[in-house]
Structure formats: C-alpha cells, structure tokens
Amino acid sequence: MALLDVVDLTVEFPTRRGVLRALDRVSFSIDAGEILGVVGESGAGKSLTGAAIVGLLERPGRVAGGQILFEGKRIDTLSAEPLRRIRGRRIGMIFQDPLTTLNPLYTIGRQLTETMQTHMRLSDSEARTKAIGWLDRVGIPAAAQRIDAYPHEFSGGQRQRVVIALALCADPVLVIADEPTTALDVSIQAQIITLLKDLTRDHGTAVMLITHDMGVIAETADRVAVMYAGRIAEIGPVAAVIRHPAHPYSDGLMASIPSLEHRVDRLRQIDGAMPRLDAIPNGCRFNPRCPRVFDRCTTEQPELLDAGATRAACWLHAHD
Amino acid sequence: MFGFIGSRLLQAIPVLLVVGFIAFALFDYVGDPVSILAGQDATAAQRLALSHDLGLDQPFFVQYGRFLWAALHGNFGNSYRVAQPVANLLAERLPATLELAITASVLAFAIGVPMGVYTGIHRDSFLSRLMMAGSLIGVSLPTFLLGILLILAFSVGLGWLPSFGRGPVVHVGSWWTTGFTSWAGIRSLILPAITLGMFQMTLIMRLVRAEMLEVLRTDYIKFARARGLTDRSINFGHALKNTLVPVITIIGLQFGGIVAFSLVTETVFQWPGMGLLLVQSVAVADIPVMSAYLLLIALVFVMINLIVDLLYYAVDPRLRARR
Ligand SMILES: Nc1ncnc2c1ncn2[C@@H]1O[C@H](COP(=O)(O)OP(=O)(O)O)[C@@H](O)[C@H]1O
Ligand SMILES: [Mg+2]
Numbered sequence: 001m002a003l004l005d006v007v008d009l010t011v012e013f014p015t016r017r018g019v020l021r022a023l024d025r026v027s028f029s030i031d032a033g034e035i036l037g038v039v040g041e042s043g044a045g046k047s048l049t050g051a052a053i054v055g056l057l058e059r060p061g062r063v064a065g066g067q068i069l070f071e072g073k074r075i076d077t078l079s080a081e082p083l084r085r086i087r088g089r090r091i092g093m094i095f096q097d098p099l100t101t102l103n104p105l106y107t108i109g110r111q112l113t114e115t116m117q118t119h120m121r122l123s124d125s126e127a128r129t130k131a132i133g134w135l136d137r138v139g140i141p142a143a144a145q146r147i148d149a150y151p152h153e154f155s156g157g158q159r160q161r162v163v164i165a166l167a168l169c170a171d172p173v174l175v176i177a178d179e180p181t182t183a184l185d186v187s188i189q190a191q192i193i194t195l196l197k198d199l200t201r202d203h204g205t206a207v208m209l210i211t212h213d214m215g216v217i218a219e220t221a222d223r224v225a226v227m228y229a230g231r232i233a234e235i236g237p238v239a240a241v242i243r244h245p246a247h248p249y250s251d252g253l254m255a256s257i258p259s260l261e262h263r264v265d266r267l268r269q270i271d272g273a274m275p276r277l278d279a280i281p282n283g284c285r286f287n288p289r290c291p292r293v294f295d296r297c298t299t300e301q302p303e304l305l306d307a308g309a310t311r312a313a314c315w316l317h318a319h320d
Numbered sequence: 321m322f323g324f325i326g327s328r329l330l331q332a333i334p335v336l337l338v339v340g341f342i343a344f345a346l347f348d349y350v351g352d353p354v355s356i357l358a359g360q361d362a363t364a365a366q367r368l369a370l371s372h373d374l375g376l377d378q379p380f381f382v383q384y385g386r387f388l389w390a391a392l393h394g395n396f397g398n399s400y401r402v403a404q405p406v407a408n409l410l411a412e413r414l415p416a417t418l419e420l421a422i423t424a425s426v427l428a429f430a431i432g433v434p435m436g437v438y439t440g441i442h443r444d445s446f447l448s449r450l451m452m453a454g455s456l457i458g459v460s461l462p463t464f465l466l467g468i469l470l471i472l473a474f475s476v477g478l479g480w481l482p483s484f485g486r487g488p489v490v491h492v493g494s495w496w497t498t499g500f501t502s503w504a505g506i507r508s509l510i511l512p513a514i515t516l517g518m519f520q521m522t523l524i525m526r527l528v529r530a531e532m533l534e535v536l537r538t539d540y541i542k543f544a545r546a547r548g549l550t551d552r553s554i555n556f557g558h559a560l561k562n563t564l565v566p567v568i569t570i571i572g573l574q575f576g577g578i579v580a581f582s583l584v585t586e587t588v589f590q591w592p593g594m595g596l597l598l599v600q601s602v603a604v605a606d607i608p609v610m611s612a613y614l615l616l617i618a619l620v621f622v623m624i625n626l627i628v629d630l631l632y633y634a635v636d637p638r639l640r641a642r643r
Binding site for chain 1: 538539540542543544545546547548549550551553558561562635636637638
C-alpha cells in the first residue's frame with residue numbers, strides 16, 4: 001500500500017464568473033521513502049496539489065472531488081483538528097522563499113521548540129537540545145549559539161536550512177517541498193537539494209519534490225509526475241520519462257534540460273503558453289501547442305494510458 | 321540602548337523649542353494682558369508699571385529666553401483669571417485628565433484588540449459584520465453627541481451612573497488624586513471613559529483587523545499552519561505579535577490626542593481636568609494657562625513618541641540589530 005494515494009483529486013475556485021477548475025482528476029501515489037518529483041510550468045497546479053493534500057487550500061478554493069488517502073486513511077474528509085495534528089507531525093512542508101517563511105519576531109530556537117512541543121511530549125530543555133541537534137544536522141555552524149538568533153541574522157541559504165529543520169523536526173513520514181531552491185542563489189541550490197535528499201534518506205522520509213527544474217528531478221527523484229494545466233500529463237520512473245517521454249509535452253520539457261546529453265531527434269522548445277483556467281480547450285488541454293496533434297485530441301480528453309514504462313495522458317498511446 | 325534614548329531626547333529639543341516659541345508668542349498675539357489685568361479704567365502710569373512688572377518692556381528674545389527659563393523650572397506665571405500660579409492649577413487638574421485618558425485607552429485597547437483579532441480571523445461571520453458596522457458608528461459619531469446620548473440613557477433614563485463630575489477623590493502622594501478608591505469614584509469615571517475611548521477603540525479594532533488580514537496572508541503564517549501549530553498560537557502569538565508595531569504607533573499617537581482633546585469629553589461631563597481648565601481659560605483669554613497647556617501637551621507627545629520607540633525596540637528584533 002502506498003504511503004500517499006491521491007485519487008481523482010479535483011480542486012475548484014468558485015468565482016463570480018463561474019467555477020474555475022484548477023485541478024482536474026489528478027491521481028498519483030507516493031511510496032514510503034520514495035521521492036516523487038512534480039514538474040510543470042508555473043500555474044500548472046503543483047502548489048495547489050500540495051496544499052490540497054495537507055488541507056491548506058486558500059479560500060474560496062475547495063476539494064470538489066476525489067480522495068486523498070494517507071497511511072491507508074482518508075484525510076480529505078478530516079475536520080480541522082485531526083488534520084492539524086497530521087500537519088508537521090506526519091506530513092511536513094517546505095516552502096519556496098526562506099526570506100519570508102520564518103516569523104521575523106521569534107528566534108529560530110523558539111520556532112523549532114514550539115513546533116516539536118506542539119506534536120511531542122518534550123520538556124523545554126529536551127526540546128532545546130533536540131533543536132540544537134536539528135540545526136547541527138542541517139549544517140548551521142555553532143548551532144548551540146545560533147539557536148537564539150533571529151531569522152534576519154541568517155543568510156538565505158542558512159534560512160532554508162532552518163526551514164528544512166522546521167519541516168523535519170517532528171519526524172514526518174512525508175515532506176512536501178514546494179520549489180525549495182527556486183528563490184535561492186544558484187550556487188547554493190545543489191547544497192540544499194543534497195541536504196534534503198540526505199536527511200530524508202536517513203530518516204526514510206518520502207518526498208514530494210515540486211520544482212520546475214528538470215535537472216533537479218533528474219538527479220534526485222525516483223519517479224516524476226509532469227503536470228499541465230491542472231492535470232497530470234505523464235507519470236513514471238525518472239529515467240524512463242527523461243529518456244523516452246511518452247507525452248509530447250514531457251518531450252518538450254526534457255528538451256529544455258541543458259545538462260542532459262544532447263538529443264537531436266527531440267522536438268524544439270514548445271511554442272505558446274499554458275491556457276488560463278477560464279479558457280481550457282476542448283479535448284486534450286495541450287492540443288493547441290502539440291506538434292503531434294490529430295483529430296481525436298481536439299474532441300476527447302485523454303486519461304492516463306499505459307505508454308511503455310510510463311503512463312501518459314495522450315491519444316498517441318491509445319490502443320483501441 | 322541609552323544612546324538611543326539620548327538621541328531621541330536630543331531630537332525632541334527642537335520640537336519643544338518651536339512649541340515653546342508658539343506658546344510664548346501667544347502672549348503677544350492673543351489679547352493684551354495688560355488691559356486684561358489692569359482693567360478698563362487704569363491710568364497710563366499704572367499700565368506702564370504693570371507692563372514693567374510683567375517684563376513686557378524687554379526686547380523680544382530676552383522675553384523669550386526668560387519665558388523658557390521659567391518654564392524649565394515649572395514656572396508659567398500666574399493665571400489672569402484666578403491669580404494663582406499656573407503650575408499649581410495644572411498640577412491640580414493633571415491627575416483627573418490622565419486618569420480619564422489612561423482608563424479610556426486601556427478600555428479601548430482591551431476591547432479593541434480582541435475584537436480586531438476576531439473580525440480579522442472570522443472575516444465573514446455575522447458577529448464580525450455586526451462589529452464592523454458598529455465600528456462605523458463609533459468612528460463617525462461626534463464625541464459630544466456620544467457623551468450626551470450616554471448621559472441620556474444611563475443617567476437620565478436609567479439613573480445608573482452619575483452624569484457629571486469626578487465623584488469623591490483621595491489624595492495620593494503630594495499632588496496626585498485618584499477616584500479609584502471608591503465605588504462612587506469609579507462609577508463617575510465609566511461614562512466619560514467610554515465617551516473618550518470609543519473612537520480609539522473602534523480605530524484600534526479596525527486597524528488590528530486590517531493588519532491581521534495582511535499578516536494572515538504572509539508566508540510565515542502559512543508555514544506555521546503547515547507545521548501544525550495550534551490556531552491559538554498562530555492567531556494570538558505569531559500573527560498578533562506581527563500586527564503590534566503599527567498598532568503601537570497608532571495607540572501612542574491616539575493617546576496624545578486623547579489627552580490633548582479630552583476637553584470635549586471633560587466639558588460634556590464637567591470633568592475637572594486640564595481640558596475643562598483650558599476651555600474656561602480660552603473663554604477669558606487666560607494666556608498663561610493656554611501657553612502652559614500647549615507646552616505640557618507637547619511634552620506629553622514627545623514622551624509618548626519616546627515610549628512608542630522603546631516599544632518597537634522591545635517588539636522587533638530587526639530594529640534592535642540595526643542600532
Ligand atoms: N485563490 C485562487 N483563486 C483562483 N485561482 C487560483 C487561486 N489560487 C491558485 N489559482 C489558480 O490555480 C492554478 C494553479 O496554481 P498553482 O498550484 O499555484 O500553480 P504552480 O504549478 O505554479 O504551483 C493557477 O492557474 C492559478 O491561477
Ligand atoms: Mg507554485
């Protein structure tokens with residue numbers, strides 16, 4: 001049984017001009033200890049997926065359909081209090097911009113101890129000792145002294161290390177990392193990814209690694225889900241999706257990875273832009289940009305179909 | 321830290337000098353003290369003598385210097401109206417005004433902040449809408465009208481609370497007086513304090529609400545939620561603390577305003593404070609009282625600004641680092 005099983009997750013935003021469907025029947029799963037990469041252009045619905053899992057959709061957004069099973073139990077129907085107990089304790093989250101995710105008015109030690117003491121029975125001194133241990137583990141030098149410092153006294157990279165400590169300090173079994181390096185200096189991005197990878201491997205923590213950097217996915221993830229306009233376009237083992245992408249959109253994305261070996265037979269960069277939520281085309285959402293579009297694509301919406309080692313929502317792989 | 325206080329006090333000096341100048345200039349531009357004091361049928365010689373006694377025949381800057389020097393020593397001359405030292409008059413009235421202003425502010429803070437937090441968190445609830453609608457009335461109702469309405473309801477109509485005066489007071493120390501020692505004194509304070517504090521309370525509520533809405537959208541609050549912290553800790557700890565800096569500023573400035581403009585409330589309730597004294601003094605152009613009042617209010621504002629700065633310092637570690 002998978003650790004996390006998302007089935008047909010649909011998220012809607014009621015607006016004055018009708019209901020916007022931002023996620024449309026998104027399905028995927030994550031096994032214990034596994035790293036699932038989630039890629040896609042900005043606005044594809046990656047963050048929304050993460051927020052929906054932990055029940056932190058912003059109003060008026062709501063889960064309009066589907067199920068979220070975590071450790072075998074539905075969590076999308078839980079009320080606020082049991083859901084709160086899962087957040088931080090079972091499922092941790094890491095956000096994008098470390099300059100804004102730490103409360104400026106509290107010391108990092110206080111933020112760490114409060115998080116741990118919310119979820120675990122710890123005396124103040126035990127919590128403090130553990131907090132120093134975590135700062136040490138995420139690579140903050142002189143942790144015992146730095147624990148009483150405020151966020152503004154740390155560099156951006158160090159703050160993201162603190163954020164990682166905060167996300168992991170209550171020993172969650174799953175971490176949702178939403179673009180954890182996008183806001184960081186290029187020179188420290190690799191360090192942070194390595195840190196995250198090492199720590200979660202040591203603790204057997206599963207990771208949902210959201211990013212628009214295919215290079216990061218290639219080096220870190222076990223499997224990858226490619227999202228496009230609120231749907232999953234393709235999902236499968238990283239190596240397979242990179243070497244033999246089954247969806248033309250994944251194909252275009254892979255072509256944009258500079259670090260991977262050159263592929264002459266691949267398509268050029270994809271032209272055009274992702275459709276807005278109020279202008280989703282009929283049939284396959286990618287069809288206006290697709291270089292291999294044909295009749296069926298403009299009328300019928302494809303579900304995920306088996307396509308060799310991966311599954312892709314593309315009529316090219318229909319066998320009927 | 322002490323350097324910081326010192327530099328703030330130094331910055332206050334020019335402000336006080338300018339206000340002092342205006343306070344001094346009042347003597348020249350508002351009425352003629354000699355004719356007020358000497359009366360209509362004084363002879364020219366009598367006027368000259370009086371003018372000399374008051375130092376009015378000296379050069380302007382000498383007069384200004386003397387005025388400041390005397391003011392520094394708490395000497396503001398004698399009131400034209402009651403022929404007593406102004407300092408004594410003010411000292412007599414100051415406790416009444418401060419007690420009223422502080423009570424009004426504490427009420428406004430103690431009620432306004434929780435209401436602001438509540439309306440910020442439960443944006444769309446019925447109770448929030450009710451409070452927001454009510455606060456509009458609080459902001460727009462003129463103070464004197466509110467006072468009169470309260471008197472009509474609770475003094476005239478229901479007969480629960482006194483409509484004027486400060487009730488019995490007790491002397492504490494050499495010059496302070498308080499009405500807090502007796503139930504009658506406290507009852508007398510209720511209506512004036514509500515009247516004076518209402519505007520501030522609604523202002524604080526709306527400000528805290530606006531700041532809460534702002535802060536609740538920030539990434540660090542989202543991250544706090546994602547870590548499973550309790551609503552209580554998020555709303556009243558993480559979020560409220562981050563709204564405090566602007567709230568402290570407004571409360572501080574408003575407190576200055578409350579002291580300065582308590583005259584309306586004091587007039588409506590015949591509250592024996594400085595505001596009432598000022599109103600009585602303006603009516604007869606009692607310049608020494610007016611000028612001393614002006615200086616005192618300036619001093620109150622300067623001190624409040626200093627306290628506000630110190631509170632920032634206590635709340636926000638980023639400011640501590642910068643100094
Ligand atoms: N509060 C909201 N109201 C309406 N639409 C929203 C809201 N929040 C997000 N969306 C829409 O949901 C889509 C997915 O957003 P998001 O998950 O943040 O994308 P990303 O893949 O870049 O993380 C976007 O098209 C965005 O416009
Ligand atoms: Mg995003």
